[in-house]
Amino acid sequence: MQDRSTLRTGEPWAANLLGLDYAEEASRLGTPPAPIIDAHLHVNGRRASAIFKQVCDLYGIDRIYTQTRLEEAPVVREVFGERARFLAIPDYAAEDRSSAMREGFLKNLRIFHDEFGARMVKLWSAPRLRDLVDEGDDLYRLDSPWRVRVAEAAVEMGMMIMTHIADPDTWFATKYADAMRYGTKREQYEPLEVMLERFPVPWIAAHMGGWPEDLAFLDELLARHDNLYLDTSATKWMVRELSRHPRDDLVRFFARWEGRILFGSDIVTSDAHLEASPPGATQYGAHQAQSEEEAFELYASRYWALRTMFETDYEGRSPIADPDLMMVEPQTYHERSSPGLSGKALPRELLVSIYRAAGENLLERWWEEHP
Ligand SMILES: [Zn+2]
Numbered sequence: 001m002q003d004r005s006t007l008r009t010g011e012p013w014a015a016n017l018l019g020l021d022y023a024e025e026a027s028r029l030g031t032p033p034a035p036i037i038d039a040h041l042h043v044n045g046r047r048a049s050a051i052f053k054q055v056c057d058l059y060g061i062d063r064i065y066t067q068t069r070l071e072e073a074p075v076v077r078e079v080f081g082e083r084a085r086f087l088a089i090p091d092y093a094a095e096d097r098s099s100a101m102r103e104g105f106l107k108n109l110r111i112f113h114d115e116f117g118a119r120m121v122k123l124w125s126a127p128r129l130r131d132l133v134d135e136g137d138d139l140y141r142l143d144s145p146w147r148v149r150v151a152e153a154a155v156e157m158g159m160m161i162m163t164h165i166a167d168p169d170t171w172f173a174t175k176y177a178d179a180m181r182y183g184t185k186r187e188q189y190e191p192l193e194v195m196l197e198r199f200p201v202p203w204i205a206a207h208m209g210g211w212p213e214d215l216a217f218l219d220e221l222l223a224r225h226d227n228l229y230l231d232t233s234a235t236k237w238m239v240r241e242l243s244r245h246p247r248d249d250l251v252r253f254f255a256r257w258e259g260r261i262l263f264g265s266d267i268v269t270s271d272a273h274l275e276a277s278p279p280g281a282t283q284y285g286a287h288q289a290q291s292e293e294e295a296f297e298l299y300a301s302r303y304w305a306l307r308t309m310f311e312t313d314y315e316g317r318s319p320i321a322d323p324d325l326m327m328v329e330p331q332t333y334h335e336r337s338s339p340g341l342s343g344k345a346l347p348r349e350l351l352v353s354i355y356r357a358a359g360e361n362l363l364e365r366w367w368e369e370h371p
Pocket residue numbers: 040041042206266
């Protein structure tokens with residue numbers, strides 16, 4: 001692998017529209033106010049993991065909680081050692097997805113628990129899951145019988161739960177416009193609330209609970225459920241929507257829910273990012289990067305954007321192309337358009353809470369208490 005000072009594409013592209021030197025930018029940002037716990041990652045691939053580890057070292061990421069494919073978990077553990085902790089996930093890529101998310105998931109739970117120390121399960125329940133299972137299959141509902149069964153088995157093994165509910169407002173305005181099929185955005189939360197009551201373990205609802213656009217809604221949801229936590233993952237979505245809130249509103253929200261908001265990036269790493277991928281290769285977004293340099297910038301761009309938004313008063317374009325803009329307004333935007341990134345310069349104590357203390361109190365403690 002190349003020295004990190006040369007891991008640079010040197011020209012603007014989708015993960016670096018501003019032509020930044022992300023290694024240099026990391027030293028400019030400096031050491032974060034506390035070593036960062038990233039609660040939401042998908043780390044895969046031996047070589048990609050090694051590149052990603054350089055990015056973690058540069059941007060002050062100390063601990064990673066990763067949703068790694070079972071067959072990749074051994075190499076990720078080799079590269080990251082004790083720094084990596086694993087979540088239990090099903091084999092989403094299985095030919096028979098329906099069985100992989102039922103009996104297959106129960107098997108995965110056991111292996112992730114026994115061999116990789118997983119103490120959290122991911123129950124992915126995005127509306128588009130409906131398109132990925134057979135017509136008539138109820139698996140897409142978070143409170144359907146098999147989802148309950150997997151949750152029961154996981155909780156029995158001492159696991160807490162992470163879930164993905166809803167998706168951006170931009171998707172409900174476009175690809176989910178058929179509310180008869182996908183339900184409204186608000187309706188996505190009905191099964192979640194049922195499950196939060198039924199399983200009183202801690203839950204992390206990823207991507208700011210799926211509704212970073214609406215802090216008032218999240219206020220009420222968090223107030224109703226003491227066992228609910230949120231993470232800040234899905235960088236493009238968070239940058240686009242959290243940037244829009246006035247700083248005072250966001251600071252007030254984070255302060256009110258201090259300890260219940262955890263830092264997450266949703267970075268996906270894969271060896272498929274390290275070389276040109278065949279046309280049509282889609283797994284892990286294989287087309288998202290085509291070389292070591294691009295993979296480095298792809299991963300680093302997410303930490304650059306999140307840390308810049310949380311820590312600084314930057315006002316400018318995000319360096320990351322956001323295709324949602326074009327999806328909603330094709331006349332105004334194109335493939336390389338990016339939203340404004342508005343730095344919120346959060347107070348230091350909030351940064352320490354989001355970056356580390358919330359993760360220590362919830363995740364690190366949960367793992368300790370469930371040996
Ligand atoms: Zn994710």
